[in-house]
Amino acid sequence: MSAVSSNRAFFNQLKKYYTWYTGGFITFVIVLAVLEQMGLPRVWIGYCFLFATIALYAGIGIMSRTADVAEYYVAGRRVPALFNGMATGADWMSAASFIGMAGTLYLAGFDGLGFVIGWTGGYVLVALFLAPYLRKFGQFTIPDFLGARYGGNIARSIGVFAAILCSFTYVVAQIYGVGLITSRFTGVEFGVGVFLGLAGILVCSFLGGMRAVTWTQVAQYIILIIAYMIPVVWLSVKITNFPIPQVVYGQVLQKVTAKEKELTTNPGEVAVRDIFKKNAADAKARIDALPGSWEAGKAAAAQRVEALKSSNAPVADIRAAEKAVADFPKTPDDAKAAWTRQVASNTARSGPPLPHATPFPTNKAGEAGQKERDTKRINFLALVFCMMVGTAALPHILMRYYTTPSVQEARVSVFWSLFFIFLLYFTAPALAVLAKYEVYHNVVGSSFANLPAWVAAWAKIDPTLMAISDVNKDGIVQLAEMTLGGDIIVLATPEIAGLPYVISGLVAAGGLAAALSTADGLLLTIANALSHDLYYKMINPNASTQKRVMISKLLLLVVAIFAAWVTSLKPGDILFLVGAAFSMAASAFFPALVLGVFWKRANKWGAITGMVAGLGICLFYMVHTYPQFILWFGTTRMDLWWGIAPISAGVFGVPVGIITILVVSMLTPSPSKEVQEFVEHVRYPSLRGDTVETMAR
Amino acid sequence: MQLTEKHKEYWSRNLRLTAVLLFIWFVVTFVMAWYAIPLAEFNFFGWPLSFYMAAQGSLIIYVLVIWYYAHAMRKLDLEYGVDEGDLK
DSSP: OOHHHHHHHHHHHHHHHHHHHHHHHHHHHHHHHHHHHTTOOHHHHHHHHHHHHHHHHHHHHHHTOOOOHHHHHHGGGOOOHHHHHHHHHHHHOOHIIIIIHHHHHHHHGGGGHHHHHHHHHHHHHIIIIIHHHHHHHOOSOHHHHHHHHSOSHHHHHHHHHHHHHHHHHHHHHHHHHHHHHHHHHHOOOHHHHHHHHHHHHHHHHTTTHHHHHHHHHHHHHHHHHHHHHHHHHHHHHHHHSOSOHHHHHHHHHHHHHHHHHHHHHOHHHHHHHHHHHHHHHHHHHHHHTTTHHHHHHHHHHHHHHHHHHHTTOOHHHHHHHHHHHHHSOSSHHHHHHHHHHHHHHHHHTSSOOOOSSSSSOOSOOHHHHHHHHHHHHHHHHHHHHHHHHHHTTOHHHHGGGGSSSSHHHHHHHHHHHHHHHHHHHTTHHHHHHHHHHHIIIIITTOBGGGOOHHHHHHHHHOTTTEEEOOTTSSSBOOGGGEEEOTTHHHHHHHHHTTOOHHHHHHHHHHHHHHHHHHHHHHHHHHHHIIIIIIIIIIIOTTOOHHHHHHHHHHHHHHHHHHHHHHHHTOOSOHHHHHHHHHHHHHHHHHHHHHHHHHOTTOOHHHHHHHHHHHHHHHHHHHHHHOHHHHHHHTOOOOOOSTTOOGGGTHHHHHHHHHHHHHHHHHHSOOOOHHHHHHHHHHHSSSOTTOOOOOOOO | OOOOHHHHHHHHHHHHHHHHHHHHHHIIIIIHHHTHHHHTTSEETTEEHHHHIIIIIHHHHHHHHHHHHHHHHHHHHHHTTOSOGGGO
């Protein structure tokens, strides 16, 4: 059979499998929905989704087990463009996209859209600059390309280091997400959830490497997109009577904007905000009066307990007063820290809602307002830049384009990748607006005695996601009386839309699929960098193929357990970790990869110094500006450069990398004739009379 | 090996296409974002224009740009005889 007809047959077979699979999954959901109506308890629905989907991925993983090198590293290079697109979509969309994105958009309005365009527009760079050329090069990892193009092990080693650094940062954020979802929907502890999720990750990738990861990722994409769409469509029907929210939410946005204006001047809202303003001013006054205010406060708290006891007050009141004594800051320094936090949190809640649709909004007037707008604008642009360039530099994404049958398929595959990602990313802003409409119209103004069911339920489950209290004691909900955690938007949408619990289980399964699929791709990248680039290419080039695959599997296990251990320490803000991974990848890889294809004159020393300088400046900026890192590494805090937030450090790393490569390459001898021929080889999908052959089989 | 004139022409046409598409990407992304405040004054089927572009419009353009690149490069490959033949 010729290559064409065998590829075609394979494609048709895949189409059949996944159609059946999708049908089966939908049937599974329907069966569970029926069982729920018959009285299946909620926690069982959670277990069913969790274990059924993990068992499913395990099944695909076991069926795809392999010991063949090309199958293990690049899925045998026969993944059709469409399916590689789906796999890339799942690989790409992490817990941050699935659960966090709509919430970020809800909270940040227009400014949150930087993530939406950043995480999609980057694929234009992948398509134009990288995917086809990497596919023509046709080996196994991204450091492979650096090693071949820039000769020798130094460039490869830097590539290995950078690949591990950014993938590890990213994978910790994913496993964190897995732990959160598992623990929320099954009630197990966070640490247990992490290791349960880890088992799920390993069964996908351990036995079959890229081959297993590819076919589970396609399965995971199907689940996550179904899980994302159903509640949003339902909510859209509820609010707009139209099932395609992406088309009609412009009207809803107008209503939200009108409501924002009303809420800005509504007397109840103003009263609540004034209370927060007063609280902030009081805390500020106490800080200014330290240490006297600390002693006075301490004495007053103790006195109150005595007064209540002597007047035979109810036990609950006495308990509360005693707790106030116990919680009172132990030293004046503690008091300063605690009260400073009070000033910040109260000030944050004392302003009117920022308009959702307005770019770079501010509540400040005059020159201060203009300054804040400008800072927001430059940070928006910087974030978009870093996310885009980072997309075109993250090794776990780029390596997916090694798996297509041809250069042309790689190009088409980028199109499918972005198309499948687009489906979720153009839905998230609609969901954010619909949820905001619901909150502004049906929660705000309702009475505390009769809160909407989902609000009451989530306020009980998790106060970081939904906190609501009657600040001005009027019995009516004011917007300023609520604080929402971003993740609630996606998690609570099924309940807001009035769907049965089975859909909430489906959403959890979708979130899990998103986190697992990304974690798989990342762990594989790390294990491959170690086993293929470090062990096989640098330490033991004579290793047999079985030994290479075995070492890779072993390393995968070790890295996964190590990553889970780091995650169980809860190392900070997920969104920042993800963003940092993008900035690091952009600074380290993008200049060397792109100039390697488009500029023949780029040479070994240019690339080496460029990668080191780019990544170096990016890391330097982060560890001197991001508070958590300053704490960890004991660095001194430095002023922001042009007000750029630490997450966008790549905005300095990338240009420094490019300029360094240009300058150093020009100062050192041009690359050998072989390297020039290598570049030509990579540039043409097929070149008659070409003597260079780079494809690894 | 020595590249023929035809090969060089293929590469320069590829570069030209890449540059044009990159320019579109740049305008859609950075120029639109830079002027987001004045562009928010325009109404686009209910959305302020800059919100629509950032939430939907530019995404659609990115998808189209990539589709067009894949399509145009296939034609270019065939025209210059550097396609992969039956591999697909």
